[in-house]
Amino acid sequence: MTERRVRVRFAPSPTGALHIGGVRTALYNYLFARQHGGDMIFRIEDTDSNRFVPGAEEYILESFKWLGIPFDEGVSFGGEYGPYRQSERREIYKKYVQILLDGDKAYYAFDTPAELDAKRAEIVNFQYDASTRMQMRNSLTLSKEEVDALIDGGNQYVVRFKIEPNEDVHITDLIRGEVVINSSILDDKVLYKSADGLPTYHLANIVDDHLMEISHVIRGEEWLPSAPLHVLLYRAFGWEDSMPAFAHLPLLLKPEGNGKLSKRDGDRLGFPVFPLEWHDPKSGEVSSGYRESGYLPEAVINFLALLGWNPGNDQEIMSMDELVQLFDLSHCSKSGAKFDYKKGIWFNHEYIMMKPDEEIARLFVPVLKEHGVEEPFEKVVAVAGMMKNRVSFVRELWETCSFFFVAPAEYDEKTVKKRWKEYSAQQMTELAEVLAGIEDFSIENQEKIVMNWIAEKGYHTGDIMNAFRLALVGEGKGPHMFDITAIIGREETIARLEKAIEEL
């Protein structure tokens, strides 16, 4: 048998913002596809018109653009298996529903909501299945004439899947191994509704996976309970041979305690659960996103890649290309992955350090602007290079290094008490004179001249440097003094010394 071409799909329903778990699912699909030289397809599963949210599809597309996950085919990408939006495939589904009806694998059901409620009241734990279907109003209990008359009369109906009871259904999962469940626990799922002429998720999902020649279904664990039904549908259509391999990814769990990660955890602990900021069109609620919160897309990718998978050693920093090489579905964990958002912050810090100074500077320029600072780009680059290893987010650069751009507005009281001695004003006046005489204001030259001066005068280096720092930075922290002076320049250095002498 020839190897099957790898074709995977990410198939969201446009019901709102894309959850970060969905991003991880898409990422794993992408890594798997690229690793096998296969195709990654973007399909929109929008057959549930009640849950449709305008803007969601665009949001999802923009998210992947930002994250650097490209698709080969699908909505907005084109391809030969289209249309890729399920609402545009009605006629296709109708045909396949008919095939199941004709093959006696499905049946019409006319039970009204009231009738169903009555049955639920009558039978404890009522389930529409082999044990109850013969008590219901459907094409198995009604005559052909009655059925035709009901349909011709414009009565609403659904088509239900006729599940044979007491059969073991085997699902081979690349992560979980063999999962066996008995068909008796399944109900006769609705596959199609005449009310809107649309199939339900299950039918559309299977028909499309088949027609689009999907080889691997990689999706969240929450879809595992649907898998037996999906296997039975493949069988009912006679498509066993082209059934995709399944891989159900572990759930993302709360950072602390038990249970599934929720948006509320994010709100409570202050981290986003969406890739981009989301403005809910109905409620008007705005939810934070990784992009707007200052995360680098590479950091988000790296962080997510390790939620449920690891390369088998303790390597943590991996580029997308490395992930493509190392990723292995069979090394995904079965148990849920704790969403350690602090690790996400750590990744961001690591990626900020790895990024070229120019790139960090470019991200820092708008932050500076917010603070009314506009300075030559080279200066921003120099500061970014010197300070980026101290922050986890670019915007934090302002708190750590505003003194490069503006003189301290005040002096930290404690530091003043400790570092500004009675003789400091005198010493700083002299230092200002020394600095004024330095032509070549490079770090090395300043350091040489100032150190010589200190030695000549017999001053204490600590006294000088501490007071100097206080005058320039306003507190006792910051990088090497001459790194600072070389960047802010002679004029500004002297001006700040004079200001401190006057004010302290």
Ligand code: GLU
């Ligand atoms: N439309 C489903 C979702 O929203 C797709 C599930 C699947 O991948 O089969 O996740």
